[in-house]
Amino acid sequence: MRHPVVVEFASTAYARIKPVAVTAVELRGDFWGRRFDINRKETLPTQWDHLESTNRLNNFRRVFGEYDGPYEGLFFNDSDLYKWLEAASWLIARGPDAELEKRIDEGITLIERAQEEDGYIDTYFTVDRPNEKWTNLRDLHEMYVGGHLIQAAVAHHRATGNGRLLNVATRFADMLCKRFGPESDGKVEAVDGHEEIEMALIELARETGHSRYLELARFFIKARGHGLLKGGRFGDAYFQDDVPFDRMESLAGHAVRALYMCSGVTDLYLETGEEGLLPRLETLWDRLTASRMYITGGVGSRYDGESIGVDYELPNAQAYTETCAAIASMMWCHRMLAATGDARYVDLFEWTLYNGMLPGWSLDGREYYYVNPLENDGTHRRRPWYYCSCCPPNVARTIASLPGYVYGTDAESLYVHLYFDSDARIEVAGKTVGITQRTQYPWEGTVDFTIDTDGDLALKLRIPGWANGQAALSSREARDGTVKAAGVSLSVNGGSVDATPDSNGYVTIHRTWKTGDTVRLQLPMDVRVWQSHPKVPDNRGRIAFSRGPVLYCVEQADMQGVDLDELFVDPAQISAHWEPSLLDGVVALKGTAQRRAIDSAWTGELYRPFGQQREPAAGEASPLQLVAIPYFAWHNRESGPMKVWMNYREA
């Protein structure tokens, strides 16, 4: 039976929560239902056109002589086709789509024909650089590209049962197994400069049942951190090759690499239960969320090396926060949830989905951000494609697989991780449970469930951290002991029940259900006002707003004629308003603010004697209305400055 789950944890004793197939859930409604359709109708077709027009597909064709131009683009461009195929696979898992299947078939055929006899596949090398294969693992990404091939193949096999692409992937992986491993086995001790192969191999082991892939992934994870890569200009830390994982104190270096590494290590833990891995993962997660993560959930404070900064280094305008890093963080969260059963990882998954990844994707589904600043002068625009275009197909595969993240199961329970307007039929404890969610979430906090099953079942509903009066991002330590449910209410068939979550953040309704039973969850949708740790220099004297899981920003389009540097908002006077015609329909925040003019005489100098400029007296400040929009929707109108963190002035 096909069971197309995003990541397959079902076979291991170390996964506390099992995944649900992407096909088990149908997204509906104006928020996710619409976006899911946009991904299928706009994102995937236009991306295919880019793959074609930028010669990414021709790079394959030239391997077998059907294209005679030069290799074009970056050396890891093959991976864009692989991610696209993964996205498309999750979609055709849902049912026939002739157009999409035709393209998938075309893509797989290209790949099959471009694979060499011994299993090697990388179009950058095969034609022009056959003698340079495996000569520069640090920089040239052969295993990173191969990892995406494997992930696509696993997705395609899970989605269709068809083994064509999986066959390509196993031939490639078998070649890796022959070549790389312990020197004592006569193999080459090496690691790839960009993590990705680790989690891919573990998924391949799950899909095929062959433990050699898991063993190789384990080898790569253990071999890293010993300077094998000889770091070069960015240094070993860029590649997470400066310290072995079991002694790593904090995540640093290239953000996507670091987070893909953590995803792979979590997969290794889930398969082996190896002692020490999980506490180390938790430590790294704590440090990351407590000192190196943007309030968007984004990771990566530096353009230099696309890297994570030191503690509290979180500049807004120069934030890097690559869309792929947000996705990588979500991938890691999904695995940590399985390993721990703790909803804090869903909190971050959800927060990053809305505020870290979604900003990278335009409302029309055709343009993307690679870099996601929290403040901008209006010059940073989404683009339809990039020379280094890792992010767009990463968005596509994430949205296409999103139904697989909504629910989870264990031996006796159905977990509701995410509140999405949706219909689902899920296998729990050997029987199929029908469950629908009707909700305007993330705009409204009411979620109405209908249970379409009879019998005993523990329904576990996640109480989001933000609903708990907690920070969206917080370490385990900061969260422990503060779990409560202020403002949360819960009823079953109209009768109120206790909404207090357990220490994992879920409230359990364990009962014998009858078809048609209803559950209503009400989450408080107050506007939350955030301040930042005083050690973050850029955020001093500033606040940010959220409501539900959605972070807000102020954008020039709503604040005509005001320099946003001169805007001081009043944190006490913010209210939420549904605006159906704004940005395809959003809840906007409105409030009071003041324009407090920067001394207009302060021009021509950066530095002045202290005390020469006074802050404007109250009489000089002019009141105005504040309108804030969801951060994910910024820059879908005319160009203009934007800020997440706003100056405040207490009224």
Added chain:
Amino acid sequence: MRHPVVVEFASTAYARIKPVAVTAVELRGDFWGRRFDINRKETLPTQWDHLESTNRLNNFRRVFGEYDGPYEGLFFNDSDLYKWLEAASWLIARGPDAELEKRIDEGITLIERAQEEDGYIDTYFTVDRPNEKWTNLRDLHEMYVGGHLIQAAVAHHRATGNGRLLNVATRFADMLCKRFGPESDGKVEAVDGHEEIEMALIELARETGHSRYLELARFFIKARGHGLLKGGRFGDAYFQDDVPFDRMESLAGHAVRALYMCSGVTDLYLETGEEGLLPRLETLWDRLTASRMYITGGVGSRYDGESIGVDYELPNAQAYTETCAAIASMMWCHRMLAATGDARYVDLFEWTLYNGMLPGWSLDGREYYYVNPLENDGTHRRRPWYYCSCCPPNVARTIASLPGYVYGTDAESLYVHLYFDSDARIEVAGKTVGITQRTQYPWEGTVDFTIDTDGDLALKLRIPGWANGQAALSSREARDGTVKAAGVSLSVNGGSVDATPDSNGYVTIHRTWKTGDTVRLQLPMDVRVWQSHPKVPDNRGRIAFSRGPVLYCVEQADMQGVDLDELFVDPAQISAHWEPSLLDGVVALKGTAQRRAIDSAWTGELYRPFGQQREPAAGEASPLQLVAIPYFAWHNRESGPMKVWMNYREA
């Protein structure tokens, strides 16, 4: 007659102030006299050893078969020897030094033997890549390296009258002249990816009298900005190749490149008086100083591309502010002073000398910073040498040539640009003027001059911008009309005279001097407290201190047990104290401050609900003594955090 000036403006009508030979001035005293000696006794010898031990010299020897190892290091490593030779040349200009002359001779011999028949010289190419010469001007720096060869050769010729190295340089330059230029002349239209050759060629034209070098420099300047380099991953702006100079609105891209470009363009103006160049240079200088320059005088806000940021992008901890960029800015200032006669350019030269370049050089003369942050956690340490070691020999040549920057002349005047304890004999209007300065500057503001000449002479003394109640860095517009001399006093032979400077920032004493006449200048050495333009996010709520031309910082070594993020200084209570045993003798600032503790419960989270944390009440703040040290002297003791911009709290 030898006339070893740093840059030769004497032959052009467009230089308002002429230079003085480096040999005309003898630096004395504990500040510059001592540093000048350290440069000779510590810096140059240890740098020579690094040139040898890192195979930079062997890269030359292998060209003619006296070394058989591989080429080692970066492709532009030849330039480190050239800069070292320039430094050494300025020193031997002062008199015999057998050890230094032996090394200079050895260096020149290496270079002579490594030059090819046709004048080409670049050891990265000659042996291993003969077919790749001139194939990648964007990235491989052949003309940048050649420019440093030319500068060294000009310095050596000026210093010694010996033409050996100049002969190498002219052969190289003649080859450039044959190869590069307008297509209509049958030449290759190209520019180098790293500016430097432009000012070098103009100096070569001055030294040899051959206008073809000036013409080629002019060609390179005009050819830039039209995308000839095809920018690549950093984009055209990195190379200043996105906009032609005559339409450039602001400096951007790689900081050293941009400032070397401006130096070359100023040289072009000085030689040709070409219309439009000077106003454009002034516009760029205004924009740079008014919105893109650190209070240290440093330039370069981004590690990414070692580049200048957008307006007001001036992060402290992540400041790049390469030592070479400070030096490049000083080189540009020196040329702008010649072009305009305006002391504002000396103001910035001096400020950058003390606060932009000097921090890059350890007190013992043996270690260097490449990057100069304004705030650090204690991990950023000077190093004896770098893989990319452009900065250390750049410091060496600047210090060695420093005597040449102290004075200037015009037809009837002697300009005193810089206040350095020194003895000098200077040619003005056909006669030799002896002049001594006795001063403890920069620690004290009193400068006593003795004039050792008879006859008519206008003595022009610069009144520093900082003494004028002006910002150290300011645009021409911000400065115009505000020139005054509050706190400055001036006397001749004990009798007070008017100290009001002219609109160029100089006060003139025009009289018939008698040998033994004395002049006393007294500059106000109050502690200045600076605030930053409110659009600089990192500096809000912070102040910085200076005294005279010296910027201060607070360093953990003086503030044991206090988290510098918790330090709030009182701007009204700062006083200056000479500390002879601190950091080889400095004036330290002392004052009152408070420790205002960051909520010790604020751990484990970056973001908290607004209003949950209160600022500490007055009773919670603990008073302590502030000790601030000159920023240039930081990190010459144990490792520890440092800040230039400190939190303040009005008393």
